[in-house]
Amino acid sequence: MDIPALADGVLAGERRALARAITLVESGRADHRAQAADLLAACAVPGREALRLGLSGTPGVGKSTFIEAFGMMLVDAGLRVAVLAVDPSSTRTGGSILGDKTRMERLARAPGAYIRPSPSQTHLGGIARRTREAVSLCEAAGFDVVLIETVGVGQSETVVAEVSDVFVLLLAPGGGDELQGVKRGIMEAADLILINKADGAMVAAAERTRADYAGALRLMRRRAQDPQGFPKALCVSALDGAGLAAAWDEMRALADWRRAEGHWQDRRAAQARHWFEEEVRQGLVALLRSDAGARARMADLGRAVAEGRTAPAAAAAEVVARFRTAAGG
Structure with missing residues (x-):
């Protein structure tokens, strides 16, 4: 996708370009997320x-x-x-x-x-x-x-x-x-x-x-x-x-x-900080799900929870502990 051309279309107010741009930012594909970041940066006109x-x-x-x-x-x-x-x-x-x-x-x-x-x-x-x-x-x-x-x-x-x-x-x-x-x-x-x-x-x-x-x-x-x-x-x-x-x-x-x-800009700054933290949370969850070993262990623990062999809180604590260890914490 030609991101500079798409950004020019959005900035010119073209509906088709805007529709394609929103479709891109809504995509969950990793390559699309990288392109979406470039597009949003190109469209950030003061x-x-x-x-x-x-x-x-x-x-x-x-x-x-x-x-x-x-x-x-x-x-x-x-x-x-x-x-x-x-x-x-x-x-x-x-x-x-x-x-x-x-x-x-x-x-x-x-x-x-x-x-x-x-x-x-x-x-x-x-x-x-x-x-x-x-x-x-x-x-x-x-x-x-x-x-x-x-x-x-x-x-x-x-x-x-x-x-x-x-x-x-x-x-x-x-x-x-x-x-x-x-x-x-x-x-x-x-x-x-x-x-x-x-x-x-x-x-x-x-x-x-x-x-x-x-x-x-x-x-x-x-x-x-x-x-x-x-x-x-x-x-x-x-x-x-x-x-x-x-x-x-x-x-x-x-x-x-x-x-x-002065509340307008303060509010928008707080909103930007909120969505930054939300992206970090979502990214950590995605990282956890992308690891084959972590997925297998979560499946095992999920079965244990469903069968009543372990409590949900204890199973979740084990997953978090394994993730922290893998991350070098």
Whole structure:
């Protein structure tokens, strides 16, 4: 693969080049990983910086409908929008449906938008392992806003906060015990909570839900990276567009304040450090799996654990000890 030519295509904003580049960084082949590193280095042009918006929510909340309506609003305002939609992968077959483009038909056809579905590949936390690299490529291609849609569990998807500048949690009204709809961890990570489907007969229910979450947010410890009043809860409707412009204003206001106060770069530096450490962890696991002797011993210990002859913790400790010895520790 001609990496310099591919990088030139990405920097020129060519969709086909961007698609090929993301496919390359998502590959797990060793030779592709080396090429991906060269590509990312070639595309790291100073000044090309998009607003990264992470979006999570419970299943059925209308994430795709919201993204299409919100994305179309931004495109109509003259902005270029990239959507990275992460689809859950089967733990049995490894396959994913990747149907996000069919759920966002208008946005998929918009000249100023780009939608890329990616499999989670069993990576935990709601996003794919290479999502951060795909975000960097979208920034290099000149997009103004990058939307990262998580798989849709709505309770444990806090990893998306490690790739986004503003993390939005989308909820629906009328879900019974409202404050049990999500867990504290994801609420503490959220910068903005949007109550979707605030239209028709659901307006009053949506406002009650918004008030419940606004009250819960006020009880949480204030974060250093938030201005007064954040995080906050708002009502929106992806169906008729109500509240979308106000939500966008709040996102921009938060991003602008963080830039002015120095939190923006601090946050991105901390995210880069997080993904460096994650790459080290993944690399060590891959190194362990690539050793034939280690694989055989793990298979033996796995059988012993399955048969109840040894405890999982003791078996794992033996593997780690052997790995440390082999590494010269």
